[in-house]
Amino acid sequence: MSAAEADLARPARRPGLLRWALREPVAAFSALAAVLLILAAVLAPALAPTDPFDNDLSLAMAAPGTEGLLLGADNQGRDMITRLLFGLRATLMMGFASVLLGGGIGAVVGFAAAFYSRLDGLLMRCMDVLLSFPAILFGLAIAAIFGPGILAVVLSLSVATVPLMARIVRGSALVAMRQDYMVAARAIGMSDARIIFRHLAPNCLSSMCVFGTLRFGQVILLGSALSFLGLGAQPPVAELGAMASEGRTYLFFAPHIAVIPCVMIFVVVLVFNLLGDALRDALDPKLRV
Amino acid sequence: MLRHTLQRLLLSVPVLFGVLLIGFLLMQVVPTDPATVRAGPSATAEIVAEIRRDLGLDEPIYVQFGIYIWRLLHGDLGVSIINNVPVTQELGATIGPTLELMFASLFWSIPLGIFLGTVAGYWRGSLLDRVVTALSVAGGSVPVFFLGLMLIWFLGFQWQLLPFTGRGGPLWTLEGWQSVALPALTLGGVFIAPVARMTRTALLDVLGAEHVRTARAKGLGETAILLRHGLRNALIPVVTLIGLQIGFLLGGAVVTETVFSWPGVGRLAVGAILSSDFPMAQGTIIVLSLGFILVNLVVDVLYVTLDPRLRAA
Numbered sequence: 361m362s363a364a365e366a367d368l369a370r371p372a373r374r375p376g377l378l379r380w381a382l383r384e385p386v387a388a389f390s391a392l393a394a395v396l397l398i399l400a401a402v403l404a405p406a407l408a409p410t411d412p413f414d415n416d417l418s419l420a421m422a423a424p425g426t427e428g429l430l431l432g433a434d435n436q437g438r439d440m441i442t443r444l445l446f447g448l449r450a451t452l453m454m455g456f457a458s459v460l461l462g463g464g465i466g467a468v469v470g471f472a473a474a475f476y477s478r479l480d481g482l483l484m485r486c487m488d489v490l491l492s493f494p495a496i497l498f499g500l501a502i503a504a505i506f507g508p509g510i511l512a513v514v515l516s517l518s519v520a521t522v523p524l525m526a527r528i529v530r531g532s533a534l535v536a537m538r539q540d541y542m543v544a545a546r547a548i549g550m551s552d553a554r555i556i557f558r559h560l561a562p563n564c565l566s567s568m569c570v571f572g573t574l575r576f577g578q579v580i581l582l583g584s585a586l587s588f589l590g591l592g593a594q595p596p597v598a599e600l601g602a603m604a605s606e607g608r609t610y611l612f613f614a615p616h617i618a619v620i621p622c623v624m625i626f627v628v629v630l631v632f633n634l635l636g637d638a639l640r641d642a643l644d645p646k647l648r649v
Numbered sequence: 650m651l652r653h654t655l656q657r658l659l660l661s662v663p664v665l666f667g668v669l670l671i672g673f674l675l676m677q678v679v680p681t682d683p684a685t686v687r688a689g690p691s692a693t694a695e696i697v698a699e700i701r702r703d704l705g706l707d708e709p710i711y712v713q714f715g716i717y718i719w720r721l722l723h724g725d726l727g728v729s730i731i732n733n734v735p736v737t738q739e740l741g742a743t744i745g746p747t748l749e750l751m752f753a754s755l756f757w758s759i760p761l762g763i764f765l766g767t768v769a770g771y772w773r774g775s776l777l778d779r780v781v782t783a784l785s786v787a788g789g790s791v792p793v794f795f796l797g798l799m800l801i802w803f804l805g806f807q808w809q810l811l812p813f814t815g816r817g818g819p820l821w822t823l824e825g826w827q828s829v830a831l832p833a834l835t836l837g838g839v840f841i842a843p844v845a846r847m848t849r850t851a852l853l854d855v856l857g858a859e860h861v862r863t864a865r866a867k868g869l870g871e872t873a874i875l876l877r878h879g880l881r882n883a884l885i886p887v888v889t890l891i892g893l894q895i896g897f898l899l900g901g902a903v904v905t906e907t908v909f910s911w912p913g914v915g916r917l918a919v920g921a922i923l924s925s926d927f928p929m930a931q932g933t934i935i936v937l938s939l940g941f942i943l944v945n946l947v948v949d950v951l952y953v954t955l956d957p958r959l960r961a962a
Contacts, residue, residue, distance in 0.1 A: 485663075492664040492945065494896025496903055497938055501671050504922045504930040505678055581792060585904050588794045589919050604794060608908075611798060612806055622795035629790040637786075 387638030393631040401452045404445040412446040412598045414438060421614035434603070434617045435610050436596075446598035447621055451628065454514055454592075454599070455580045459572050462518035466525025467568060471556055473526065474533035484530070487523035495520035495582050503591040510599070513592040517579050528571045529564050536563040566643040574636030577629045584625050600625050654950050661942055668938040673717050675931045677710075726935070727928035729921075736932035739917060744936070746816055747913035750836060751902060753820065753829045758837030759844055759891065763884070766848025770883075771875060773853060781845060788842030793901045797835040797908035805831060814910045832909040836901050840894070847890040851883035858882075885956050892948025899941060 381388035400407065419437035422429050431440035473483040498516035506512050536542065537560070545555050586592045587601030595606060600621040607618030684701040685692075692700075701707055705716040720726075726736035769781035805813035811831050817824030855861065856879050864874050903915030910916070918933035920926075 485660075488660065489663050489667055492661075492942060493667075493938065494899050494941060496896070496900030497934065497941065500903075500918055500922060500930075500937070501675070501934050504675055504927070504934065505671075508923065577790065581790070582900065584792055585794065585900065588792070589904065589907055590923050591919070601792075601794075604792075604798075608794075608798060611802060615802055618798055622792060622798065625792050626790055626795060629792075630787060633786060633790055 384638065384642075386634055387642070390631050390634035390638060393627075394635050397448065397628060397631060398452065400445060401449040404449045408439075408442040408445045410439045410442045412438065412442050413596055414442075421610060421617065423614070424616050424620075431620055432614070432616050435606065435614070440616070440620055443598045443603060444600075444620060444624060447600040447603050448624060448628070450510070450593060450597065450599040451580060451584060451601070451625070454510055454517075454583050455576050457514045458517035458521060458579045458583065459576050461514065462521025463525045463568065463572050463575070465518070466522040467529045467564075469522065469526040470529025470531075471533055471560060471564075473530045474537060475552065475556060475560065480530075483526070487526045490519065490523040493520075496585075499582070499586045499591060503586070508591045508594065510587075510593045510597075513583050513586045516586070517583055520582075521575055521579065524575065525568070525571060528567050532564045532567040533560055536560055570636060570640045570643055573632055573639055577632035577636060580625065580632070581629050600628075653953050657946055657949050661946060664942055665939075668935060668942070669718065669721070671938075672721075672931045672935045673714055675934070676717070676927060721935075726932040729926050729929045731924055731926045731929070736929050739929065740914065740932055740936055743912055743914045743917045746911060747902060747906070747915060749816075749820055749829060750832055750905065750911055750913060751898060753833035754835075754837035754840060754898070754902075756837075757833070758840040762841040762844025763848045763880075763887065765841065766845040766887075767852055767875070767880060767883075769845065770849040770852035770856070771879070778849075781849070785842040785846045788839065789846075791839060793835060793839050793904045794908050796838050797832075797905060800831050800835055801908070804834075816912055832905050832911050835908070836898070836905045839901055840898060843894055843897070844887070844891060847887050848883060851886045851890075852879055854886075855879050855882045885952070888955060889948060889952045892945065892952070895944045895948070896941060899937065 416433070416437040419426070419429065419433040421435055422433040422437070424430065424432040424440070426432055429439055429441075431444065433439055434443060469483055469487065473480045495517060498519050499513065502516040502519075503509075503512045506515070542555070542559060545559055550558075583592060584599075584601030584604070587599050588605045590602075590605060593599035593602040595602060603621040604618050604625070607614075607616075607621065610617050684697050684704060684706055688697045688700050705713055708716070724737055726740070728735055729739065765781050765785075769778040772778055801813045804810045812828050813831050815828065817826075817828035819825045820829060861874060861878050864878050869878075899915075902913065903919060905911065906913040906916040907919055914933055914937060918930060918937065921929035921933060
């Protein structure tokens with residue numbers, strides 16, 4: 361085969377994934393970055409060079425690049441790479457828990473409102489009431505009632521996610537309800553639960569995924585802010601917002617202690633925002649604001 | 650118009666009730682007995698019992714809720730457990746600085762955000778548009794405290810340009826202005842991205858409309874098209890969207906106040922929660938919620954006033 365023929369043949373042999381990645385570089389980059397971040401968080405215990413609570417005070421505030429410490433050490437002489445990996449783990453778990461819990465409850469409410477029109481008014485007015493509070497107030501109130509901690513943060517972010525997910529799901533479920541196959545499903549006597557799970561839910565799945573991904577970034581931002589305020593994860597637990605808060609005290613002597621977790625939060629939020637945008641453009645263009 | 654306002658007021662009732670209920674629950678879970686705290690360590694059992702009766706603590710819970718509402722209506726939010734100062738007095742001293750911070754932040758960020766969004770929307774697809782869009786995506790991902798710490802590090806510490814802790818005085822004095830500068834740059838900084846994005850989207854909608862094509866067809870200058878037909882219509886959704894972002898602004902304010910030791914309601918609330926000062930925490934949460942509900946109400950009514958199309962509905 362001549363060189364020219366090989367050139368002609370190449371585009372056809374290109375695998376689909378690579379072609380997609382070249383056409384949508386931002387989407388491909390953010391998807392890859394999200395996978396890497398999640399892998400790093402899941403494998404943190406295996407990847408981390410030390411234990412997250414191992415401290416060596418002789419290394420306290422060691423600058424990045426000190427021998428054996430690529431990112432330096434924190435105020436207690438704990439390896440920043442280890443802390444960062446475990447912090448990422450805690451922060452991502454907090455985000456997943458909030459989106460799954462809040463999104464799950466919100467989806468149930470949304471389906472119920474769309475499917476049982478008698479419940480619609482009542483349920484959606486309740487959601488309006490929840491929507492009238494910004495997440496930060498849920499965070500303050502729940503931390504005040506249950507005491508500061510990761511649980512309080514997950515709870516408040518979940519509560520703040522419920523009405524948003526309920527609206528999205530109700531919206532796309534109402535569209536699906538008008539389709540002929542829904543009428544057909546009822547006509548052949550399918551049970552409500554079967555209709556909802558087999559026909560309604562799959563049709564709303566793409567909207568739910570898009571919203572969940574976009575919400576994940578916002579939840580990380582809010583959750584790390586609550587932790588930064590001292591209302592979330594408590595030291596010595598490694599969590600990105602709490603690490604930034606601890607590092608703040610040493611900002612003028614060892615800025616890397618606060619800056620490194622802050623940069624990590626920024627990267628996580630950015631990656632999931634880009635991924636959410638890309639998913640929306642691909643799956644659900646009507647959600648675009 | 651009137652009907653819409655009344656409807657909105659009616660919707661606020663359950664919200665208001667929710668706020669009051671959360672405040673009440675907060676005091677119910679207090680691990681310490683308010684009567685013992687108020688009586689002081691040297692009080693006898695009889696005195697504690699008497700205070701208990703005075704505060705209505707031996708009444709059934711619904712009567713206690715009534716007493717609580719009654720006291721709230723009289724502006725009595727109790728006394729701080731930590732320093733015995735009335736909660737209303739502390740709130741009175743901190744509301745001003747919080748409003749000051751919000752005003753100073755919006756004062757520069759809204760015009761800049763609208764400007765950037767207009768530039769990006771008008772020259773859609775240009776390099777400028779892409780830069781603004783990329784910046785607003787990145788800006789929407791920055792934690793408020795990160796921006797604050799960076800400004801403290803560079804402008805406050807390295808270059809010693811501006812103070813970075815506490816409040817120097819009222820806004821109209823030089824000290825006051827200087828002390829609010831860094832907190833306002835921080836809080837405003839995270840607000841630019843959403844404003845710019847909303848303005849761009851709204852402007853693109855309007856510029857694609859038929860009346861703009863008519864204006865172009867009759868030979869109207871580009872400046873007039875942009876200002877009179879484009880921006881003027883685009884700003885209506887921007888106003889509401891800015892109103893809807895007040896919750897986001899409030900969250901940012903709480904963090905900003907903490908980072909810069911700004912003596913506002915947000916910092917007071919966080920401090921009260923961390924030190925288990927329940928009456929103070931209750932008071933701050935109620936006031937922040939009421940403020941938020943009020944702003945939402947005003948924005949909603951304002952929106953209908955601005956957009957005549959909605960008045961008939």
